[in-house]
Amino acid sequence: MPLRFKVTEMPCPHCLPMRRILSIGLILMLAGVIQIGSLATCYGQNLVIYCGRSKSLVEPIVERFQKETGTKVEVRYGGTTQLALAIQQEGRRSPADLFWAQDTGALEAITADDLFAKLPADFNKNIIDRFRPTTGTWVPTTARARVLAYAPARVSQDQLPQSVFDLTDAKWKGRIGWAPANASFQAFVTAMRVQHGEEKTAAWLQAMKANQAKAYPKNTPIIDALAAGEIDLGLPNHYYLLGMKKENPNLPVEQTLFADGDLGNLVFVAGIGVLKSSRKQAAAQKFIQYLISNPIQEDFTTRVNEYPVTSSAKPAAASLDPQALQKAAPDVPYSDLEDLDGTLKLLRRLDLL
Amino acid sequence: MAITATDEEVTLSRWLELPRTLRSLKLLAGVLAIDLPLAIALAWLTTRTNLIGGRLFTVLAICPLAVPAYISAYAFLSLGGDNGVLVALLGRDSWLLETMFAADVSGQTHVPRMSGYWGAVAALAAYNMPYLFLPVRAVLRQLDPALEEASYSLGQNRWQTWWKVVLPQLRPAVLAGTLIVALHVVSDFGVVSLMRYDTLSAAIYTRFLTFDLAGAARLALLIVTLAILLVSGEMFLLRNTRLDRSAFGSPRVASTQRLGWWQIPAMGFCLVVFGLCTILPAATSVYWMTRLWRIEAEVNIFPALWGSIQGSLPAALLAAAWAVPLAWLSVRYTSRLGHVLQRLPVIGYAVPALAFGLSLIILCSADWVPDMVYHALYQSLPLLVFAYTVHFLAEAVGPVRSSLMLASPRLEETSRALGRGKIYTLSWVTLPLLRHGLVVAAALVFLSCMKELPLTMLLAPTGMLLAPTGMETLARAAWDHTENAQFAQAAPYALTILASSTLLVSLLLWERRRADQ
Helix, strand or coil, X not given: CCCCCCCCCCCCCCCHHHHHHHHHHHHHHHHHHHHHHHHHHHCCCCEEEEECCCHHHHHHHHHHHHHHHCCCEEEEECCHHHHHHHHHHHHHHCCCCEEEECCHHHHHHHHHCCCECCCCHXXXXXXXXXXXXXXXXXXXXXXXXXXXXXXXXXXXXXXXXXXXXXXXXXXHCCCEEECCCCHHHHHHHHXXXXXXXXXXXXXXXXXXXXXXXXXXXXXXXXXXXXXXXXXXXXXXXXXXXXXHHHHCCCCCCEEECCCCCCHXXXXXXXXXXXXXXXXXXXXXXXXXHHXXXXXXXXXXXXXXXXXXXXXCCCCCCHHHCHHHHHHHCCCCCHHXXXXXXXXXXXXXXXXXX | CEEECCCCEEEHHHHCCHHHHHHHHHHHHHHHHHXXXXXXXXHHHHHHECCCCHHHHHHHHHHHXXXXXXXXXXXXXXXXXXXXXXXXXXXXXXXXXXXXXXECCCCCECCCCCCHHHHHHHXXXXXXXXXXXXXXXXXXXXXXXXXXXXXXXXXXXXXXXXHHHHHHHHHHHHHHHHHHHHHHHHHCCHHHHHCXXXXXXXXXXXXXXXXXXXXXXXXXXXXXXHHHHHHHHHHHHHCCCCCCCCCCCCCCCCCCECCHHHHHHHHHHHHHHHHHHHHHHHHHHHHHHHCHHHCCCCCCCHHHHHHHHHHHHHHHHHHHHHHXXXXXXXXXXXXXXXXXXXXXXXXXXXXXXXXXXXXXXXXXXXXXCCHHHHHHHCCCHHHHHHHXXXXXXXXXXXXHHHHHHHCCHHHHHHHHHCCXXXXXXXXXXXXXXXXXXXXXXXXXXXXXXXXXXXXXXHHCCCCECCECCCCCCHHHHHHHHHHCCCHHHHHHHHHHHHHHHHHHHHHHHHHHHHHHC
């Protein structure tokens, strides 16, 4: 093997890398100055929303609001619970003016910590009676229903169960999917506790567990599992399948309601509230009023397939008319669904969480 | 023994979550059993042989780093199932599927999806492979062939040399990689929840989702304990290891092994591994993208790309810089304190990101923090960069330490003996020797930050230039859409993370090659 000597001219060690380091440092400093400059101009002027709803839904509405009112809005998107936890920790200095939540458990948690400002009573006057919260600290924005999703290839129309209580039948063993960690499912369990009592609810949950119901982390994986043939029945919210069919019309999954008045058809809401710590109460209230105005309510029905919460809004599809839903929905007033804590305790006791 | 907690009766066995802890450990064992041999074999094939396309395979091997874990899980889930890739390729009534799987109630063949333990193992193994591959590859490239030649000259055959000479030198790199993989596996949430495998980390997120902070903290403490045990194991196995050259002169570049006819099985092996690790998630994203035309959606990825880079790049540089003193302390001054200090970042890494982000919020919002400091710091870019850096620092320490262990202290001593000061020696002797390790460290942290979610969502800065409605990142945008099952709209963001990260890694490799010449 020949001996090789590698002789290279060493560049002056002081100049070359130093220059590179200096230039990188300069760029970083410049970026920093620009950032701080922009911070100074923006800080404290924008209306800040902590938003647990997804950006693809909210952004067009926010942009419309900015254009129509001239108010600048800044949105922090995240998981509903994460943002609620952040607001609880931030306390009086929270940068948020509004908190828009996917589910009412989070809204009630903020209310319980006394971080929401009381809203004027006339805010709720357009809202359909059963959706009106008792606390008066937040306003519902849209309504959704719990439904029965099924795979038509494996379950025919006449086999479909008429009540959630039929799901514990042995013929559905290992064929059902649910999402115990999901807030909507928890609202449903709360409703069952209100209507049928603690004991019957615990018995139902245990029977479902014994019937090998498969636990998914949230709603969309339930529908994925139905399409994949992993399960034959599922308990999601109504709008996920409608949204998924827009992307993939051939999805072999359908959904239906249980018999009229059954708990499985529970209707519940998403909502928004103004934080006490906000120094822009008026602008924040204007945003809420904007959300429950007719054009925006109707926009919700076309783009996210959710039900309007006001009686004056005209939904795009007849199937999304909240009046039609009234007949199918169980007779549980929305305000009775506030004991999330009891439900969580029950689910933990049964090892479902 | 019963400890009474706020809302539920907690017995000791329940407190320790034994079944969940055991499931976490079982998952870890499965992932390591797959990843260790694969990563070492791939690293050897791409550095020490004349494998055709070795450089391409290296880039491909690093790509999974750019894939958020939950997308990798979705990809594995989409393989099976009655509407999955297998069925699309073979047809549901093909005899192969009919003979392999049973029929469902409607009489048609049902192709099960990967789920549960094996699904989680497969997805996590594919996702974590690069964390082992990269450090092993880096060390294999730098090994001094003289040791192997000495072994051959002493009559050892190739296998004996591999076991007794090469493998022991890989030990620090393998252990560093194993530690990172282990921490990922025990703190992963996205994969295990989608695969429906109930581990400790899955339970933590469920606790957070249900506002049970005390329960989440208890579980996080268990994970941190587990992490400390893992780190102690690593420290124990690494004790008294010294790998720098003691010979004069500088090492030659190792000769490459000619594969001959082995070329074909070797390439086949690489293709299968990369098919599962890299091409599967990428192809899944591309498939989602093909459905994009069906819906009218405007997609503008640039604000998200800019947001991602703004947070990730400074964090990557900072983490690499912080790793140097930590690695230095543990390698050059073999004090116990140095060893402990160097492992400290592991705790920041093991704490689930959501808990870490929340704890920073709690710290900033504490009453004793003056309003002015709060407003300047909270939800500012420096705080986000700080959070990223502390959380991902552990990823940077491993590669820097491995490089430092291979750098002879004699060079530094020579520099000092020639009258140069400490700082001069560090800047112009040690740091250049660490260059490769530093680059790998920065790259790893950068890729992790690019796909990070909870910290970004909790701490993303407000009032940023070019982001009038708040800072957006690629990972958050992709997540936002998958959350609503808008997979087609998530695809452009996922693919941009993949593409930009691949571009970056290729640039680094190219730069390295140029530096070698």
